[in-house]
Amino acid sequence: MSKVSYYTAEGLKKLRDELSHLKDVERAKASQAIAEARDKGDLSENAEYDAAKEAQGMLEMKISKLDAQLSGARLIDESQMDVTKALVLSKVRLKNQNNGMEMTYTLVADGEADLAAGKISVNSPIGKGLLGKSVGDIAEVQVPNGVIKFDILEISR
Structure with missing residues (x-):
């Protein structure tokens, strides 16, 4: 299968x-x-x-x-998706709590990931950390160096 x-x-x-x-x-x-x-x-x-x-x-x-x-x-049927949470095809603006750097990523399927274009896979560490989060939430992402915390600033489609 x-x-x-x-x-x-x-x-x-x-x-x-x-x-x-x-x-x-x-x-x-x-x-x-x-x-x-x-x-x-x-x-x-x-x-x-x-x-x-x-x-x-x-x-x-x-x-x-x-x-x-x-x-x-x-x-993916975008019309059926919740726009208040970070899901596949969500454009998420976030801020790294450690260094204050802001970045924007679009969450996509594995085959469409392209970091240079700002598209990250939902199965990547950051993608997994962002899934299901809402504006104002803190996403904790496990990386080899430890845990990085991101503030979710904005979610759009």
């Missing part, structure tokens, strides 16, 4: 596009590489053929993994 993961419409489209590209474009390239290597002679001593077969195996494994991921993918 596959694991259920929640995605935004954008994240789900990206996942489907990647799978489609692997199946339609990369699979054909791998087959072509094997055919070219096969034409070069004795397969028992053909390193290029072995490498092409291994690359094809890795590609098929990646396709299989994406297929499984997509079969467990669910679209």
Whole structure:
């Protein structure tokens, strides 16, 4: 049974596009590489053929993994979500109590996390610490150095 993961419409489209590209474009390239290597002679001593077969195996494994991921993918219905709590797709502005630094993160599914864009996974330590919190709450996040406390300043969609 596959694991259920929640995605935004954008994240789900990206996942489907990647799978489609692997199946339609990369699979054909791998087959072509094997055919070219096969034409070069004795397969028992053909390193290029072995490498092409291994690359094809890795590609098929990646396709299989994406297929499984997509079969467990669910679209998030934002209209049914509580806007007073930090949940998936919430934009949370918080303040580190130790150094006073303010930051804003958007909580997203694992596959959509991008720290440079301010998107953190709900399964990351900070993401887990923020889930279910409301404005005014203090989120305690366990990190390797100890516990960091964040004041929740604002939650938006």
